[in-house]
Amino acid sequence: KFHLIGRSGRIEKSVEAHKGAVLCGRWSYDGTALVTAGEDGQVKIWSRSGMLRSTLTQNSIPVYNVSWGPDSDQVLFTNGRQLVIKPLQANAKPIMWKAHDGIVLCVDWNTVNNLILSGAEDKRYKVWDTYGRQLYCSSSHEYPITAVSWTPGGELFGVGSFNTLRLCDRSGWSYALEKPNTGSIFHLAWSSDGTQVAGACGNGHVIFANVIDSRLEWKNYEATVTGSKQIQVRNVMNDALEKLDFRDRVIKVALGYGHLVVATSSQCYIYSTKNWNTPMIFDLKEGSVTLIKQAEKHFLLVDGTGVYVFSYDGRLVCSPRYQGMKADILNHQTIALSNDTVAIRDKSDEKVVYVFDAQTGKTMGDGKPITHKVEVMDIGLDQCGITAERRITMIDKNRDLFITSVRLFGAERKIIKLANMIQAHVWNDETNMLSAMTDGKILVWYYPNAVYVDKDLLPKTLYEKDSSEFGKNPQLVDFVGSHLILRRAEGSLVSTSISPYPSVLHSHIMASRWDDAVRLCRFVKENNLWACLAAMATYAKDLNTAEVAYAAIQEADKVQFILNIKEIPVKEARNAEMALLCGNQQDAxxxxxxxxxxxxxxxxxxxxxxxxxxxxxxxxxxxxxxxxxxxxxxxxxxxxxxxxxxxxxxxxxxxxxxxxxxxxxxxxxxxxxxxxxxxxxxxxxxxxxxxxxxxxxx
Incomplete structure (x- = not known):
């Protein structure tokens, strides 16, 4: 049986649920239903008042653990060595796969990253996607895995075994291992902010643990959470150390764009890298900040109630919102920020991306969201340039990378494909260069906007680098200056550099120093740099520079076309012909x-x-x-x-x-x-x- 207990601790109702022991019970995320599993092999759905709604499945062996799907419309449960995802609809076909070589004892399904954890008597824990594809398999432990649990944000998870508590990254590799004298840890539960975990132990005790030693890097600064209320910042240039103490528990930390942003359970602290002594401080309405995103001029906080954009002096700039927004399940893949734009992927319809003005919180352009043909998994915004030229990138469910304009008035939206089989992508923090990780290669587009100018130029602006030197399945973490930060499969951070010249070329163009840009390209003598300059000059309608750049990469037809344009007597007609060169017939x-x-x-x-x-x-x-x-x-x-x-x-x-x-x-x-x-x-x-x-x- 199971008991329904009120806030006061009084048992309000007891229900005979299963024949034999009830092995697991979990509330749905919306709090309207309860799922239980028992020794009789049944999985049952109950209303919040304890009335039986349905018997989801009947198995011949005990069901040791269950977990709700992110939308509370599916249930994941164990079936011996198998895992089963069963939709609540009566005639829906379940997804079933062999997960372990021993009986599966514990499972968890995260709402934010949509990944599945499992642990079994074969002494291993594994990470799966919702199609049953194995993303990670641990090495064998000494004892069976008896508990697994995601943090609410889906960035970390805990693993419990006999006298063992392990903290792991979402990719599967282990951050830390503790050996408490507790017996088997049968269940793990995280605090809502993901900084503390409690474990139910076989010796009758409850164990509590805090997440510490998380480390962030930006340029020459390194910030480490050394305790639940302390952060240590080190400048690697001169080895100077700063210890920052806080009144409350540190929940989230972000370091970038010359600022360290720290969210505690009650306040937000904003430090400048130029002055660690006097931070800007403001109170938080809700203590459980789940995400911090930074841009050059402001940063974004996400908590359970909404999304808030603040300036670095602590002033609330705006709070973008759309109907049906679920702020608590937003993560780094589903929200993006630039100096003038906030983009949020809709959870209820994953094909839709809402775009807001970061200054006012109102929807941009004609007010309509961006709608893709396939579910969007990851979004990003370029960080430089004017608002009218802001670009958003999207990786969809097929792992294809697309780019489109943020601002659009009346015209039909062009969503252009850049590449396929992309695992992750990151925009550069100083220039509008785009990096992406694909199978065995790192891709860097020096000027992705070339796709709006001359599609033939896009491959010539692309730099490819073999990623095999970084081991199997490295992750793209950041793109700062001319350095790419990657994380190896075992968790270590490594960096690799690209040519510094594209960054210099971007700075010349932003300052309209076209002669300097031409001199740079002549000095470097690289075709991809000339291709970037050709696209940049064409986009800016600088005919003389475009002619020189196209000539340097042997594009005789484009040179001839530009010469014809230069002879046109009317300025508007020249602009129309340039639009035609960029493939924009309607604009022309x-x-x-x-x-x-x-x-x-x-x-x-x-x-x-x-x-x-x-x-x-x-x-x-x-x-x-x-x-x-x-x-x-x-x-x-x-x-x-x-x-x-x-x-x-x-x-x-x-x-x-x-x-x-x-x-x-x-x-x-x-x-x-x-x-x-x-x-x-x-x-x-x-x-x-x-x-x-x-x-x-x-």
Missing amino acids: EAILLQAGLTFRAIMLNLQLYNWDRALELAVKHKTHVDTVLAFRQRFLGRFDKPETNKRFLQYKEGIEINWENINNKIEMEHQKERERPSGGGETSALRTQAGRGRGGAS
Whole structure:
């Protein structure tokens, strides 16, 4: 039987639940249901008042442990050597796999990282994903594993055995091992902030343990939590030590961007790396901070009630929120922060990413969230540049990496794929370089924005490095300056460097020092640097630099196109042609129409063989309808094809096609452009098109 006990400690109800002992019982995360498992092999679901809702399964052997799925719609339970995930729906098919060589004694399923832990009589603990794929298997212990438990945030887990308590990283490797004289530890339970763990022991005692010695690194600083209320900071440049004492227990620590942020159970402390003596301090509404994210200008705190953005002087900037937000299950993969943007992946619909203004907390752009085709597992934001050019990256369930713009008004969103089979990705803290870890390789895009400029340039801006020297399955931790920080499979941190020149090139471009950028590329003589400069110059519409850079990487066609653009007399038309070079046909047309260059907009669509749109513009603006029909007729004549388009047949009936008149009208348009105040060159790129028209007429 099991007992329902009120807050006062009084037994309110006792329920006969199973034949034989009740071996395990757990409340669902929303508190509306209870699952029990017993020696009779049954798994039962109960209401919060103790009424039986359903018998989920009937096994021939005892079920030793159960755990709820993150959404409380599935139950994980043991079945001898197997693990079974059973949905609550009546006809749903369970997922079952062999997990251990001995009877599985304990399981746990984390709500945040969606990973599964198991321990068994084969003396091993293992980490699984929800498809039954093994992510980690421990070495054999002396005794069976009797307890496993995730921290609420899913970053660590505890393992209990006979006279053994082990603290492990989510990847599986062990942080620490203690040998208390307690007998077997049968159950582990974490505090809500993930800093303390309690264990039910075989000798009748309850053991308590604190997590200490967690260490953070940033540039030349190293911060270590040496006690539950103390942090030691070391400057490795001069070996100077600072001991920071706190009134309450330290819960979360973050170090980056020149600041150390410490959240205790009641207050938040903000230290500058330039001054460790006088921190900024403010009180916390709720004592269980689950996450701290930093950017250059501000940082973000997450607790059970919401998400809060603070400046480094302790001022609350905003609190972004959307309907149905579950702040307590956010982690580093599902929330991202930059100087002007906060991005949060929705838990109820994992294809949706909400984007907020970091200054106001309001949704950005047209107010609609970013919706991907597949569930999103990991998100990131670039850290530099202006808000209008902010980019967000996403790794989906298929492990494909995508990039898209944060701000969008009216236009259709372009979500562009960068790579596949990506395990993790990190943006650089100083420049908009992007690093990613794939199978056996580290990838670094020196200028990922090239995908919006010239897709052909993107592979040329990519740097690849073999990761085999870092052992099997290294993890990408951070990307600071020109250094990548990785964690080996056994837990040690290592760093590797990339070329410092892309970072210098970025700084030149941000300061608009184009001549210095060209000199740098000529000095280094590397194609990937020239490719970056070509993309940067094209994006910034600096034609002279773009011409030099494209010439350096042997892109003769692009050089010729840029030379043609430079001869166009009208500034707006040049901008439209640059948009066309970047592949933005709609933007090019919009620029021309906004500037009143209707003829160029029509000719643009004709050059792209977008006949319907060209005719639509001509009819709408009541100009050059005969020009569109003439070019269409010439195009069909080349292939000896009859006209089948109903709209062209309709307008063809009442209009006579006279190439001499058409060429005169085209020449008049060119004359108008030359007379515009923004005039410049002598000839137009469209004159070639007109010349071809005369040739076609003859």
